[in-house]
Amino acid sequence: MVPPTALIPIPAQLTSRSGAFVLTAATQLTAPDILRSQAELLRDQLRPATGLPLAIAASARGACISLALDASLARLGDEGYRLEVTPDEVSIHASRATGIIHASQTLRQLLPTAIFRRAPVSGVAWAIPSVEIEDRPRFAWRGSHLDVGRHFMPKEFVLKHLDLLALHKLNVFHWHLTEDQGWRIEIKKYPRLTEVGAWRKDSMTAPRTKDPTLRKFAGKPHGGFYTQDDVREVVRYAAERGITVLPEIEMPGHAMAAIAAYPELGNTGKPIEVLTYWGITDHVLGVGDNVLRFFEDVFDEVLELFPSKFIHVGGDECPKVEWRQTPAAQARIKSEGLKDEDELQSWFIRHFDSWLARRGRRLVGWDEILEGGLAPGATVMSWRGEQGGIAAAKAGHDVVMAPQKPTYLDHSQTELPTEPAGIGGHNSLEDVYAYEPVPKELNGEGARHVLGAQGQIWTEYMPDPKRVEYMAWPRLTALAEVLWSPPETRDFASFKSRLEMHLERLAILDVNYRGRFRPPD
Numbered sequence: 001m002v003p004p005t006a007l008i009p010i011p012a013q014l015t016s017r018s019g020a021f022v023l024t025a026a027t028q029l030t031a032p033d034i035l036r037s038q039a040e041l042l043r044d045q046l047r048p049a050t051g052l053p054l055a056i057a058a059s060a061r062g063a064c065i066s067l068a069l070d071a072s073l074a075r076l077g078d079e080g081y082r083l084e085v086t087p088d089e090v091s092i093h094a095s096r097a098t099g100i101i102h103a104s105q106t107l108r109q110l111l112p113t114a115i116f117r118r119a120p121v122s123g124v125a126w127a128i129p130s131v132e133i134e135d136r137p138r139f140a141w142r143g144s145h146l147d148v149g150r151h152f153m154p155k156e157f158v159l160k161h162l163d164l165l166a167l168h169k170l171n172v173f174h175w176h177l178t179e180d181q182g183w184r185i186e187i188k189k190y191p192r193l194t195e196v197g198a199w200r201k202d203s204m205t206a207p208r209t210k211d212p213t214l215r216k217f218a219g220k221p222h223g224g225f226y227t228q229d230d231v232r233e234v235v236r237y238a239a240e241r242g243i244t245v246l247p248e249i250e251m252p253g254h255a256m257a258a259i260a261a262y263p264e265l266g267n268t269g270k271p272i273e274v275l276t277y278w279g280i281t282d283h284v285l286g287v288g289d290n291v292l293r294f295f296e297d298v299f300d301e302v303l304e305l306f307p308s309k310f311i312h313v314g315g316d317e318c319p320k321v322e323w324r325q326t327p328a329a330q331a332r333i334k335s336e337g338l339k340d341e342d343e344l345q346s347w348f349i350r351h352f353d354s355w356l357a358r359r360g361r362r363l364v365g366w367d368e369i370l371e372g373g374l375a376p377g378a379t380v381m382s383w384r385g386e387q388g389g390i391a392a393a394k395a396g397h398d399v400v401m402a403p404q405k406p407t408y409l410d411h412s413q414t415e416l417p418t419e420p421a422g423i424g425g426h427n428s429l430e431d432v433y434a435y436e437p438v439p440k441e442l443n444g445e446g447a448r449h450v451l452g453a454q455g456q457i458w459t460e461y462m463p464d465p466k467r468v469e470y471m472a473w474p475r476l477t478a479l480a481e482v483l484w485s486p487p488e489t490r491d492f493a494s495f496k497s498r499l500e501m502h503l504e505r506l507a508i509l510d511v512n513y514r515g516r517f518r519p520p521d
């Protein structure tokens, strides 16, 4: 039996009452002007399947769903809300518009799953069970990372993914936009970044191997990029759903596509091609003033497009081979009084840390940015386990947990040979659900530096949206509950039983979650 309130993530507090509010042709939405767009979004979510008009009015005449801001709910934080359903009224109150957006998602989940259809469904009573909910997230950073460098993902898919994040109250979309294998964002000042850097001749396929003689290839070119207008659309679409888009521009490693477009950005000046296989390469950015100015120009355009307070600069997997061999890099080490190449990377990241800080933004980097000294304002994304995050939090830096175990969703969901070939390793649904983002080593002030966590989707072996969805879902559903709900509500059996109904929703939304077309083994 599916419980009547199969809510995911489970709310912080829920009290069931008797009776239900039923949507009819007379039901109206009421909202003050300031919540007009939130009311329109809720109407647009309820109208297609019900076929009801659900007019928006300034004040109520008859049964209504009322939206209002209420400063006294500031105790529930910026994203919390109160949702009360009686047979006569649905009232949604929050201190901020973001709370109203999250409450609307809860309301959708209280309705029969057919509410997720996009054309009128007949024979359904659109009943919302009477309930009193007070809800707020445990963590402020509840993220989903997507690598569009290894495989470009169409904008339509990105928008669909954002809808799914919103459904799960995930609120950070980490858009990994540049890689060795592709540069995916239009930069007006440097058109070759996409004219050249967005395209590659071929793509490595499974099986994964480090041996160049064993590599297999798809035998066809691959590419694509987002125009600045596409980016604006994605950012606005996300914002309307309570989601911040965190852009990542990778430096000084994972930048071969940029070097292919502008060879003077590299250490050798020699032309190279956009990479066709996966792994770590020795071709990294040079450290000349020209490189700093180039990326400042890139960030000038990036900041214009992305209102996010945080800006991700990568910083991971940067071999120091070329810097050891290049007189210009060695001269930089000397002139800046640095000890070695690790400190040179640190110098590079510090430059952008202060550059971003002067513009009111905050730098985020993968945990390698700790090596050679952490930039003063940096937030650390801990992926090689949690040690980097623990060290950074103890040093007073904010951290986002993204450890490979269990938040890397490019690892398979089981150890079975029937899983699609991928990067290796596995993280089960239960592993993800059991994840505790605040390590035991941290308490008090240190624990407060853990902003939250996120699920990583690296797309080396995910050539298309269907494969991405197979890997992402339902594991992101589990992570969403970990990050939103109070720890004392965590119960895998309860989650699994609520997931049954939730998967019906995902199926209606045409999500290719693992197990949809074939029962999980």
Ligand code: ACM
Residues within 6 Å of the ligand: 316, 317, 366, 383
């Ligand atoms: C990473 O997986 N290289 C951040």
